[in-house]
Amino acid sequence: MSDQDTAGLRARLVQAGVDLLTEEGVQALSLREIARRAGVSHGAPRRHFPTHLSLLSAIARQGFADLADKVAADIDGHRTDPRAQLMALGRGYLDFALAHRGMFELMFRHDLLESNQLGLRETSLPLFQILVDLVSRVQPRSDVPPPVVAGALWSNLHGIAQLWRWGSLQLATGTDDVEPLLRAALDAHLGPAGR
Amino acid sequence: MSDQDTAGLRARLVQAGVDLLTEEGVQALSLREIARRAGVSHGAPRRHFPTHLSLLSAIARQGFADLADKVAADIDGHRTDPRAQLMALGRGYLDFALAHRGMFELMFRHDLLESNQLGLRETSLPLFQILVDLVSRVQPRSDVPPPVVAGALWSNLHGIAQLWRWGSLQLATGTDDVEPLLRAALDAHLGPAGR
DNA sequence: CGCTTCGCGTAGACACTGTCTACCTCTCTG
């Protein structure tokens, strides 16, 4: 019996889901297929997750945690300059969205998640708080409140991620590089870089 | 026999789908339920749409057309001022996303659409062209090319729509009004209003 | 006119899904 088998089934199911998600995408995440991957019968998950959506929510939660970790690490690289930290945050967000396509899609598919349940919509709050902090450090005295600027900037990042994955932005702007868009978004919301 | 029945089944299926979509949301759009709504057997749609996804794609196409019409109408209200036209466009986009929640969701659910098929991803191009035109009229001489500014602005609008529908922005910014975010986005990408 | 073809809808099968329920088998405890 390997230690994989001795591990709690709950964690094993989540891991199997993450693997399946990265390998085959969201539509492959059926409850029965996840159970098969974990080597148990299709009824087993029910002992740990009352419903299919609650299992998918657990998988998404893992994704939110990974994203938060990654962005925090990316920011740590530029300890001094808040402007550079914001750039790193934006790049990290887009990197994650493009590198973990399935996971990113799941994370914002509120029809597949228990979004009403406490603790899921709130998962992105710490990340947003970091964003607000950085924004207010870059713009100490703006007429627009920092949370609004941060919200607009986050929306911009998220929209770029979404439309880029969809392929529309490449088609519309005629380029294959996200970088100009990312730079344009940051310059727009924070003012040009070297002001 | 009403003229509803004499109409081609193809159009009737799309209409039934649109109705079902606005009434019950995306997850209710099963092929069999649409067929039931249209008063035919579950095999009938196959004569007009080879697969479930192609039927959903036709429904989404209707949505893209409606959105383009609405935005064009909204813009026509302010014939003179391109800045006001952009504001109208943005507001129209958000209005549509919030008023036709199911349709807007379907339109950007590329897992439910034949997004590789010609003619669907391109549906948003005319709208984007209008956006580029308006942007280049507001900013005649910017160092950032108009398509990039337009792409960034579109991303921002789309991101606001997405995150607002999800509820994250209300939670994060602590407000129940999208207007400040819309205004912040336009000011950011085009410069303050009365410059 | 009679016959054939064919567009278009029907009906049933198949594999697959999520959920529910009855069972079975361990392990821990009094």
Place this chain on the structure above:
DNA sequence: CAGAGAGGTAGACAGTGTCTACGCGAAGCG
């Protein structure tokens, strides 16, 4: 040692998308 309960198994059920065989009615044609 007996019993209880946690946790996995297996089967049923309604629903899904797709495929196939069938039927019907209208149009075309000698």
